[in-house]
Structure formats: C-alpha cells, structure tokens
Amino acid sequence: EIVLTQSPGTLSLSPGERATLSCRASQSVSALYLAWYQQKPGQAPRLLIHGASSRATGIPDRFSGSGSGTDFTLIINRLEPEDFAVYYCQQYGTTPLTFGGGTKVEI
Amino acid sequence: EAQLVQSGGGVVHPGGSLKLSCVASGFSFTGSGLHWVRQASGKGLEWVGRIRGKAKNYATAYAASVEGRFTLSRDDSEDTVYLQMNSLKTEDTALYYCTERATDAWGQGTMVTVSS
Secondary structure (H helix, E strand, C coil): CCCEEEECCEEECCCCCCEEEEEEECCCCHHHCEEEEEECCCCCCEEEEECCCEECCCCCCCEEEEEECCEEEEEECCCCHHHCCEEEEEECCCCCCEECCCEEEEC | CCEEEEECCEEECCCCCEEEEEEEECCCCCCCCEEEEEECCCCCEEEEEEECCHHHCCCEEECCCCCCCEEEEEECCCCEEEEEECCCCHHHCEEEEEEECCCCEECCCEEEEECC
16 A cells, blocks of 8 residues: 655644645555645544645635655645644545545644 | 535444444435545544445445455445444544545544444
8 A cells, every 4th residue: 555654743833934744655646646635623624635736626825735756745825823733645546545644733 | 515424333342343324415426436534533544445436336445454344335326325344343443434535525423432
C-alpha cells in the first residue's frame, strides 16, 4: 500500500501567516489522485483539494495544492482563525486508499 | 443537498458482530461509490473500504486491517449501503463515517466500541 507521511506533525502559527504542509508518498501517486482534507474537533472531515491542485466547491482561494509523483504541498495563505484545524492528505488512485497521519495547525 | 444518515453501532464483545447502515439522499446513489472511514479517539483517519456503483459491478475493496472480516453491500432500491463487521477486535473501536467522494458528503458518524 502507499504510505503517506505528513510533516510537520504540528505547525504553530498566527492568524495572517502562511502555512506550508507537506505530504510525501512511498510511491508515485497515480494521475494526481491526491486530496487534502480539513478536520475540526467533533466534525467530519471536509474536502479542500482534489486532483492535487483543484479546490473543492466553496473552498476559498487562500487554500492551494501542488505537487506530483511523491511530493505534495498544501499552502494556506493568510491564515484565518477558522483555519486552525488538522489537515490530512489522502491518495485515492490505488486501493487500499490511504491517509497521511495529519498535520495540526495551531495558534 | 447530498446527505448521508448513519445508524447502527454500539458496544460489542471481542469476536462479536455489528452492522452499520448509511442512507443516502440528494444525489444519484445508483452510480455512486460509497466509502467508509474510521477514526479512533484522538487518532487520525483510516480508510476502511469502498463499494462502487452498478456500472462498476458493485466492486468492493478493503483495508488490510479489515479484509476478510468486514463486508460492504448496498441496496440501491433503498439508497442504502451496509458495513457488516464480524470477528470484531478491540482495535476496531472507532467512530465510523460513510462518505461519498464526488459530493464530499459525510455521515454524522457512528461509534463502535469493542470491549470485554
């Protein structure tokens, strides 16, 4: 299975700053089938990015995804208070689908 | 609006069985693949399995951790997907979500506790 390693585990930032989250795959992710999810406490995850770089419906443009092959990045520009959450990458090109371990973005 | 409503879950002894249900509305269920994702308390997300739609012969796939113990099925006439969980282990204790990728619809989650 494809193992996804996210770094850092925790990112301590202030509102207005930029967050850079990394997701590295143990093997190439086929056809850019890489997604990013945001999860807040007590809530189900919410899709932010699919296809490595396409924002999901209703996602503000301060969220951007990039990357290919085995290295992917989620950037959050100008952090808003509601952006402090846990972020997961997921590859959905190969079964079993797999998630990374998550990056917590905290104040 | 796409919605998924889950039921089932509860407390079961190791080795026991449970069946979770997930009823869909607001999108074309027949053509959709449905996934299950679980999350142990304070831990990350773990993909459990998926069942595809009729056009893809209801193909299923599972995580290695549940392969052979969990079974996905669906009833398109009821817009419902089922997760049958057998031979449950303490490490299966988690909040289970059903989800549909295209709409990013998620169920409300249902807790499964495996404990003696």
